[in-house]
Amino acid sequence: xxxxLSWLPERADWAETLAHAxxxxxxxxxxxxQALSNSRMDFVRAGKLDKTIQRYQARAGSPASWPVIRLxxxxxxxxxxxxxxxxxxxxRRGLLVESYEGPYGLYRQELTDPRSGLQGFRPDxxxxxxxxxxxxxxxxxxxxxxxxxxxxxxxxxxxxxHAVVIQQTVLPIHPALMGNNEERLQESPASVVQQxxxxxxxxxxxxxxYLLSVDxxxxxxxxxxxxxxxxxxxxxxxxxxxxxxxYGDQLGRLLGALRGRSSxxxxxxxxxxxxxxxxxxxxxxxxxxxxxxxxxxxHIALQRxxxxxxxxxxxxxxxxxxxxxxxLSPFEQHAEMILKRKDIACFVANWQDKASNLREIAQxxxxxxxxxxFVDDNxxxxxxxxxxxxxxxxxxxPEDPSGYVDCLARAGYFEALHITxxxxxxxxxxxxxxxxxxxxxxxxxxxxxxDALKMELTWSSFDMVGLKRIVQLINKTNQFNLTTRRxxxxxxxxxxxxxxxxxxxxxxxDIYGDNGVIALLIGRRNRDRAxxxxxxxxxxxVLGRNVEEATLNILAAQAEALGCNALVGVFKPxxxxxxxxxxxxxxxxxxxxxxEDGSSRWVLPLRGFTPLAIRMQVTEGVQWRTPTSxxx
Amino acid sequence: xxxxxxxxxxxxxxxxxxxxxxxxLTPQTTAADIEDWDSMAHIGLIVAIEQRMKIKFKTSELxxxxxxxxxxxxxxxxxxxxxxxxxxx
Numbered sequence: 001x002x003x004x005l006s007w008l009p010e011r012a013d014w015a016e017t018l019a020h021a022x023x024x025x026x027x028x029x030x031x032x033x034q035a036l037s038n039s040r041m042d043f044v045r046a047g048k049l050d051k052t053i054q055r056y057q058a059r060a061g062s063p064a065s066w067p068v069i070r071l072x073x074x075x076x077x078x079x080x081x082x083x084x085x086x087x088x089x090x091x092r093r094g095l096l097v098e099s100y101e102g103p104y105g106l107y108r109q110e111l112t113d114p115r116s117g118l119q120g121f122r123p124d125x126x127x128x129x130x131x132x133x134x135x136x137x138x139x140x141x142x143x144x145x146x147x148x149x150x151x152x153x154x155x156x157x158x159x160x161x162h163a164v165v166i167q168q169t170v171l172p173i174h175p176a177l178m179g180n181n182e183e184r185l186q187e188s189p190a191s192v193v194q195q196x197x198x199x200x201x202x203x204x205x206x207x208x209x210y211l212l213s214v215d216x217x218x219x220x221x222x223x224x225x226x227x228x229x230x231x232x233x234x235x236x237x238x239x240x241x242x243x244x245x246x247y248g249d250q251l252g253r254l255l256g257a258l259r260g261r262s263s264x265x266x267x268x269x270x271x272x273x274x275x276x277x278x279x280x281x282x283x284x285x286x287x288x289x290x291x292x293x294x295x296x297x298x299h300i301a302l303q304r305x306x307x308x309x310x311x312x313x314x315x316x317x318x319x320x321x322x323x324x325x326x327x328l329s330p331f332e333q334h335a336e337m338i339l340k341r342k343d344i345a346c347f348v349a350n351w352q353d354k355a356s357n358l359r360e361i362a363q364x365x366x367x368x369x370x371x372x373x374f375v376d377d378n379x380x381x382x383x384x385x386x387x388x389x390x391x392x393x394x395x396x397x398p399e400d401p402s403g404y405v406d407c408l409a410r411a412g413y414f415e416a417l418h419i420t421x422x423x424x425x426x427x428x429x430x431x432x433x434x435x436x437x438x439x440x441x442x443x444x445x446x447x448x449x450x451d452a453l454k455m456e457l458t459w460s461s462f463d464m465v466g467l468k469r470i471v472q473l474i475n476k477t478n479q480f481n482l483t484t485r486r487x488x489x490x491x492x493x494x495x496x497x498x499x500x501x502x503x504x505x506x507x508x509x510d511i512y513g514d515n516g517v518i519a520l521l522i523g524r525r526n527r528d529r530a531x532x533x534x535x536x537x538x539x540x541x542v543l544g545r546n547v548e549e550a551t552l553n554i555l556a557a558q559a560e561a562l563g564c565n566a567l568v569g570v571f572k573p574x575x576x577x578x579x580x581x582x583x584x585x586x587x588x589x590x591x592x593x594x595x596e597d598g599s600s601r602w603v604l605p606l607r608g609f610t611p612l613a614i615r616m617q618v619t620e621g622v623q624w625r626t627p628t629s630x631x632x
Numbered sequence: 633x634x635x636x637x638x639x640x641x642x643x644x645x646x647x648x649x650x651x652x653x654x655x656x657l658t659p660q661t662t663a664a665d666i667e668d669w670d671s672m673a674h675i676g677l678i679v680a681i682e683q684r685m686k687i688k689f690k691t692s693e694l695x696x697x698x699x700x701x702x703x704x705x706x707x708x709x710x711x712x713x714x715x716x717x718x719x720x721x
Contacts (some may be wrong), residue, residue, distance in 0.1 A: 526639040
């Protein structure tokens, strides 16, 4: 049985859309290709879509604004049949993959030989897809030696090639020799695979590696979906073509998470989604929710899953066609509700169409529409949103609510690579923000609003403790981001050691709480003794609070300390950062150069620079909070 | 041809797998006649036929395939052996 991306909708106009897309210019064509990638397909169809796109690229090129990831797939068995699914999985997240498949079985040589094809390819990401026969199939195989060899590959990939490493876990293809207590026979191939997987899970985080957990997926889908001994014998394919779309989507999720493309907000419908029945008709006593009813338990399971997601950093919102008072009543009065009003960062219940309401939610939360996942039991509403807002993710829920959680979990919209303190506190952050907004509307002038917030801005250079969060922000901030340059952990760590580089992380607290790290800057001293601002990004949550001005004051002082006589600012336009087009102009920089592609360069001489007026206290930070992760 | 319906289905699968709508199959068609039909594509092709026609080839059956005629013959034999499936395939 193939794994068929069951959360994606079928598309009746597949062939016509594919034919039409090829007539379009790159931007529009790839939007259409991406829309097609978001429909249900088997591996044959994925292969055809991939071939069509490759032909198109050879003829008409790729859209310039789409990020490209150079991905190397290394292993010791046949892997080429996985590439179409991987490219389509990345396309689903708006990413283009240029792929490299190492020569069969030579992955170690490829990693170490300075003249290898891999070294010439200069991968951003290396996926090590090692098969179970290779690692555990021989008589003398041991988990210790396999793990030592794999970790040596990680070191090479990271230190020599400066690539992000994704390690495929080992597929448990070996039959048991003992049975249920197989691990008591340590040297059996099945045991060795288990031990290797345990070791990979133990070492991945401290070694800075991400896992592609095919063993978990094979356990969910059934091993026979993922592995067929006949195909291994015929062609040394360990991963079955039937699983190739799932494999590609899983890898696509990881690439998406690395590039900040994971969804951020779960938007929930109410009637027949969060509870059974219609609150407006059935009333508080009539809706089906909680123990005592199988349907009621299914809805509770969705609520519980949503709440668990929110506790690890996913924002929750409600979008419902209802009178607001009716919609709120279960949250406030129904004893079985797991979700409470305070769990919902943005609550929209009215009679407008859902597409407009989703726009409203994205705007109020200050996140992109492509960060939203919209969960609704009604196929008509789903269809409307898909048509009006193709960038919103809309899972194709099964008819039985018992399947809602599984559908959402399989779709993997919220793939995350790390959990930071801020992720755990995000729900709190967004609620505090809503309270700030209400203070803003109750205070008449801006100045007194800012004073009432009693803001304190703390700054320091990048540090190892905050590194994960810094890399996360660099890779996911899209709107207030002057250059949208993405950096990996090793690259950022290298900047921290570079004496020509100034790095700044800023944290803002106010009477409502800690906003966390809200801005990052990277400046580089150039030969003209100017500090060129390579990266300036900020959280949109703190817009309109003079943080930009305060940041400039700090940066200017840092630049002077480094012997610089000017700041040079760069703006590079993307689809999402129009809001900062005038950023440097607003801060008093002079335009040096404006290019045809919309990018511009700006200068601010430091001689005679007087710090800008601000309404907050600024302090230099010494000690950042200790992280909860164990690896630092 | 008595098994024309099998050729029709095969043609559809071949066209999709090789992304070429001009492919026309005869019993004599071999890998040499279709540009992208290499050993790697062959594996995918066989899995696609298995999936679309809801059959499963034995490893030994695949080792002696020389042309589309033999392939269609094996499929016909399999579909006849499973009449309930032949009706839905």
